[in-house]
Amino acid sequence: MKESVSMAYQPTRREFLKVGGVCVSGIGFGCSRSASTGQDQGSGTLSARSPIVDTHMHVWAADSERFPFPHPYDTDFKPPPVAGTLEMLLEEINLFRIDYAILVQAIYRGWDNRYVAEYLKSHPDRFRIQGLIAVPEHFGTHLDAPNHFEAGQASVDEIPLTSLVAPAVVIDIQSACEKDPDYQLSLQDLSSWEGKWGPIPGSAVVFALTGWA
Secondary structure (H helix, E strand, O other): OOOOOOOOOOOOHHHHHHHHHHHHHOOEOOEOEOOOOOEEOOOOOEOOOOOOEEEEEOOEOOOOOOOOOOOOOOOOOOOOOOOEOHHHHHHHHHHOOOOEEEEEOOHHHOOOOHHHHHHHHHOOOOEEEEOOOOOOOOOOOOOOOHHHOOOOOOOHHHOOHHHHOOOEEEEEOHHHHHHOOOOOOOHHHHHHHHHHHOOOOOOOEEEEEOOOO
């Protein structure tokens, strides 16, 4: 007899990756696809799955003489007390059936991207890299955790996945931006959108489509 499952339960990111890894390998949780062939057991037909990509991973070499730590801001920086090599990352992503990873240059490597570049050459089918660039703090899309700012609050792995998903609304202002490069989204643009599609949900993420990117 199957146990009832509470719909209020939300898996952590780590649990989600574990379940996803088991599913794509075809060993449990009702999944029947073979990871090695992508073949549905019993049907004999091939079926593709969406790859799992970890989009932000830091690695650093244990050999500080070959790959030093030229921190761009902290002249007294000491190397991390624990290792974080790419070999360790490979073991982790293979364990959790993650297909690809994007290596992001750690700040304490400064602008010396040789370590991640070296492994991109040796594993071009698994990795892409993002070298260190100078941008303002919190620039770009990323996820931060409440306990980054206040002790006792949730860490990243404790954030429910449902709180990271929201309906998207796209306000197309491309024609206005073509006429005026400095055009700004207006209340009239929002009213026009709602007149056509209905009220914007309170939890929605609203994008302005300018045509510039």
